[in-house]
Amino acid sequence: MSFGICFVSSCLPCSIVACRRGVRFIVFSGAFSGYATSRAFITQIKQVQRHCSCQSFNHSSKENSYISLSNENSRRKILLFFLSTTALFPTRRSSAKTKNKNPYDERRLLEQNKRRQKENNAPDDFPSFVREGFEVKVITPESYVKRDSGLIYWDIEVGNGDCPKDGQQVIFHYVGYNESGRRIDSTYLQGSPARIRVGTNALVPGFEEGIRGMRPGGKRRIIIPPELGPPVGPSTFFSSKQFEVFDVELLSVQDCQRRTIGFYSDIVCS
Known part of the structure; x- marks a missing residue:
């Protein structure tokens, strides 16, 4: 299932992003950010028709000040959202790639391997194997x-x-x-x-x-x-x-x- 990230600059408090049935999408507006389905989209459209009119800017000064304030708040929310995500995702990627290995664990696994080799009468100068899951370190003279x-x-x-x-x-x-x-x-x-x-x-x-x-x-x-x-x-x-x-x-x-x-x-x- 695919999703899209959409931005609507005009009338942000009432912005709704359309999507085909069965496709998830993210809606960025003044007070909402989440997933919606096609039914929710129809409901939101009706609300927009009743409460929003983005095509006309001939409103009273009170309404204009409300829209300006809402636009400013929406921009701030979107900016804070992307600042937080850009700082979050690189940390997740780096934490997934870097795995600190404890020298004590490696030494313990090495001693365990040598002990088993001694029990099995392995020949002299036999290589040692330090296995951690699918990763194996071979230690040889x-x-x-x-x-x-x-x-x-x-x-x-x-x-x-x-x-x-x-x-x-x-x-x-x-x-x-x-x-x-x-x-x-x-x-x-x-x-x-x-x-x-x-x-x-x-x-x-x-x-x-x-x-x-x-x-x-x-x-x-x-x-x-x-x-x-x-x-x-x-x-x-x-x-x-x-x-x-x-x-x-x-x-x-x-x-x-x-x-x-x-x-x-x-x-x-x-």
């Missing part, structure tokens, strides 16, 4: 690197050789953790490494970005922000948008090619 995409990583060991390219297959082990340092998945426990071709959208965006910069034999800790993480929902493994931490060990990088035998076709990597 200086050895971590943060990219423009939001991805954060730390090279525990730098391998040798070339980094993987699109179409190549990467063979790697990984251990996945949540913000509390609890282990959520591990190929070491499964007994076999993962094998994925790069550039086929088979990996989580943040995971693929992190493993692309690795070399065979390297070990890297990758911190994936929610915007680069997996989809969430009842049908997925992840139930909420959180940072995910992966310790990755890149074992090898293999070249792949398509093989066709009759009507059969597949990809072979070696």
